[in-house]
Amino acid sequence: MSLPILLALAAAAVVLAGLLLASRTRGAAFRALALLVGLLALANPSLTREEREPLSSVVAMVVDKSASQDFGDRNAQTEAARAALAERLARIPNLEVRTIEADARNGETDGTRLFSALSAGLADVPPERVAGAVLITDGRVHDVPADVAALGFSAPVHALITGRAGERDRRVAFDKAPRFGIVGQKQTITFRVTDEGAPAGARVPATVRRDGEVIGTPIVTAGRTASMDVEITHAGANIIEIEVPPLADELTQVNNRTAVSIDGIRDKLRVLLVSGEPNVGERTWRNLLKSDANVDLVHFTILRPPEKQDGTPINELSLIAFPTRELFQTKIRDFDLIIFDRYSQQGVLPQIYFDNIVRYVRGGGAVLVAAGTDYVDPGSLYNTPLEAILPGIPTGNTTEAPFRAALTDAGKRHPVTRALPGSQTEPPQWSHFFRVIDSSVRSGTAVLGAPGDKPVLILDRVGEGRVALLLSDHIWLWARGYEGGGPYIDLLRRLSHWLMKEPDLEEERLKLSTSGRDLVVERQTMGDTVPPAVITP
Template structure:
């Protein structure tokens, strides 16, 4: 029980102060006048002022509250390395038992697993959240049982008591880590890009590890092995083999004695893009569509266009001397023999045989396509004539043969059933409002896919693969009407862009492909096919286990499904025809970036609370009681600070100056003063 004096004034404080001023002023006047009973009158006034202040004797009955000690146990992935989990669990159990055996001490134990996604160890977040739910006046200390590798230092709490670290891990631990310090998300095809890697030996690494083997694999293929220096930046020039996503895996084989090999792999996903699309446009003669082709191609800043229009064919005889003509000679040999490989796409726009391109040059175009080139033929009336380029070596790669009929009537281009499934034409906008074309060349398809039709469903746009290359045939020379806005026009620019990208083999426009996109540890798998169904496929996880999945159609020609990987790493997808690889999450999760136990991160926070660090390999320290403000750690011991918290069970107040006593004292003092003054 505690006793204190408290005041409960009967009048406002301002009035009480005014009354006190009046009393002391009267006392001063009486003393100045020399009144014999002045001091008695002053005491009487003091009694009245004291009574108005309402003094009470307060008695409190208090109950002592137990101190609270928080134990935060780190059970993240890095704590499962070597023997850390067992040592930490044993130490936590013994510490909890020791604290519970102390009188007046409660223990709150918190377990911290891996953070969501790749957030790492959220140790201080857990401590902060726990302290927020507990009364701060009872916190006597906190113990972190961890390897000290945490990833939320910004959540450090304001500790009212000592903070200690019981550090797992051994002083003899060592680990090897592979990291990629510089890796762009995109790279230009055909040009080397420089990646920066580093292999680090951390902790008590054995001597003689100046070099380490490095294995490099692209898209899950056979790895190449190199010997590289340790603890030094390695600049690696790399040229991507294909467009789209390239999955590059760097691996350092596990060494004897290192803590883990989870950080021995780095997984990089880079997109291969083309710097420029080099296009050769050969117009057989001037016509309204020629300028449209040129304008469309020149409007794209990523296109390098070389355009030749044949204005003066060899058979033209007008008597004008060649020396007086300001025309550029068609550099056929340079373009079709020496530099044909420099072009990504060759367009023949209403071109016909006139002796300008000898047969050997056209044979070279056929070889160019078979080895991976692309040719687009925009056919005009000449394609149906005896001078048609179909009647040349190019017939070997043409997907359709002309019937010699030219249809001169208006028609609205239509996407075929197959075209609705093909990514070049699927989903083109405003298909119902396209303007008409006025001419179509009748052809008979011999290969490839008809994705657009014209008059009476006759083939209008045909795509075909030839060897490693691709060929497209537009059986009309009136596509330019769309660009002029005739009858509302049409999506000529979008169609040409898709067509060019398909011919370049861009993955997003492949009509027969197995694709995957990753978000964290989830992947969306898509199968593009021109068939009505898609076969199931098998997912091979990093540990070698397999899962068979089926797909459902989400759009014409597109089948999709979702898959969540149980672990982080490289996954292989195979449907029997196609195979692709994709990486889920980082190859080396945040928990395994640095694995050597350390107190460096927590040391400033521990020092601020006068706490300490103890290695569990040296044994579990004893627990002592220390006064607040004193050092709470020493050799072989850690301390907690008793807080002396209590709860008030009962409060009683007794007036020190009851009314009858005030009346008796005040009247007695005033009467005594009157009598003394009267005698005198």
């Protein structure tokens, strides 16, 4: 029963009892006593015994364990401050001290994040119990809240700063740097040199390197943002490094150098596909290359060689003239890859254009020859100036018998064919080929082979460029699903991108990445053994 109702009943009972006693009626006292007992019953009195124990307040002591604390005697100062502070706080009764170390495990991978560590350390403490926080740090903190409310509690926060007065330090850091860039184009990077403990506005010579090569030596003003355009020269990681000279008696030279990786991306990979004649395999090449949105394909098929004379007037032919001069002289270097699909000499390309192709490859271009019986004919590409760069010498014979192409020992390690789907079993789980052009390996590496140590696919580097020779024209059987088909998409895509210098398909590759405070070194090699990696500061 609520208190107001109970009070009203008590008042009524008092008035009634008073009237009874005043009237001196018989039994008035007993009636008044009954009213009192009834009122007590309605009040439902109870006896409660409480035992209370006050909760302790909590103070957080956040200790900065970042790398910058290793300079000078800052660590010793930190430990001395921690011990002194812990001893003094222990004198305060009913106070719990929590020591929180802010290191890589507390998110310190992109700067010193003391407040993130503080929030994590007090996550299970109600805000009312937080008595305060003390930060022991060198002052380099990268997650200071924008306002006090973001702390999550209403209590004082103090900082004990390590280091010494008059310390000097110069550091360089990127302000803005793109993560990606188009190969052959320039990207703008901005950076800033900061001198702490030294007069502002000093003129500082900076050295800018790309992949270890000096590309600029600008003079910048300390404290101001500087910018520079750098060219993205290749696909994959372009390492841009900036270094500045040290100050006299500065604290550390570790931060006098910084680096960033800009991934080079090809805008469009231009591929020229020339089919010597209509054949069932050319559609495989065309479909594969057209399915890649990053490939710009130019495809010509020779339908009517110049020597064919049947009296048909030129103006009645619905054929497009083959622009040989434009493709193989004027714009040959616009292509990243040239593919000859079952092409033989038919008088279409003069010998001088084959000389252009050889120079194109040695200068950094790529050629893929997908050969058939044309490779052993008198008009073979091997009987042109391309002989100088082709890695396989035809014997003049062709083997026509069912066989399964298999990875060679080198092919099991080469990134083009390594772990090719279906290659893990013996024999491989893909369909038969029925023809191979007998050839001997003159240079390069055979990664696919046929019985009798006959090469099926040979890869080679010539000068700055690359050449591949496919010695069977039955790859289309894999695409058609004959006997279950084969991994033609994986093979041909890897092959074409290796020819166009995809960084992930390099035979010898060293990759360095970071995971927290750890450096992760990955080595890709064709060798049987790997020498130890040497890391220099």
